[in-house]
Amino acid sequence: MTDRTTLIGMLDDLDDGVCLIDGADTIVALNNACARIFGCAPEDAVGHPLAVFGDLSKARVRSVDDDTRLAVFPRRDGNVELESFAYIVSHDLKEPLRAMSVFADALADDYGDALDHTGREYVNYITGGARRMSRMVDDLLEYTRVGRGGLTLQQTSLDDVVRDTLDELAEQVKATAADVTVESVLGDARVDRRVYSHALRHLIRNALAYVDEGTPPAVRIAAGRSGGKVALTVTDNGIGIRSSRHDRIFDVFERFGPRGEYAGSGVGLAIALKAMRLHGGDVTLSSEPGRGSVFRLEVPDGA
DSSP states (O other): OOHHHHHHHHTTTOSSEEEEEOTTOBEEEEOHHHHHHHTSOHHHHTTSBGGGTOOGGGSEEEEOSSSOEEEEEOOOOHHHHHHHHHHHHHHHHHHHHHHHHHHHHHHHHHHGGGSOHHHHHHHHHHHHHHHHHHHHHHHHHHHHHTTTTOOOOEEEEHHHHHHHHHHHTHHHHHHTTOEEEEOSOOOEEEEOHHHHHHHHHHHHHHHHHSSOTTOOOEEEEEEEEETTEEEEEEEEOSOOOOGGGTTGGGSTTOOSSOBTTBOOOSOHHHHHHHHHHHTTOEEEEEEOTTSOEEEEEEEEOOO
């Protein structure tokens, strides 16, 4: 065991996150608390740049020797705790949820004739609740995994990204009778194609889902450069979001509309924001109730 690993092992009982970085700000070792703050397993972080997982400016940094520094990250806010929770316990949650669904289905199949209307309704509540919880756990896992292992940034055709994303969503576009319009030339951006596509997919899914009943979705996708940024814009004709919720809507489990009226768990925008922040960018929003929304995926202009 190396001296560095021994040092980290001595700090494993601390609530604060502690990691060792070399002269290139690459993670050499980290304690369990730091892994929870970063939302990853320790082995997934070692060898990767610290910037992928955390902001060094928010840490207390001390020199250990000429080549190594110790970075201490204080325990952070609820969203980080939520990431840790999802990563650590998701698999333990999935098993009882599967059991609930299986036995509720078995009850309906084997004893359905003996149940009255209220009894069958209760079974449906159980199976529906289990499926919703399972979806929430899956989405939380997806949130914690966005960008894990680092980003591979390269000049990428936004036209190709949009085309491939729409191909993936072709069935949903067809099912909703959506009118999707894409600008003829979107240009390039320096992004991690997989992570960037992840964010775009959630914006388009929301645009297709959050519309008034009986209204076919209309989605327009465009791009532009200004102020040192490249912005891919998704404009919809959906239900809109009141201004007082524009900041909160990017929190995990925040939803556009009332639960039950629209599909989704409220994690998609949190995933999009996390993906853009990993790029050093942001997601911005313009919206009013009843007037649709305009979301912009902004990343630094690397052209």
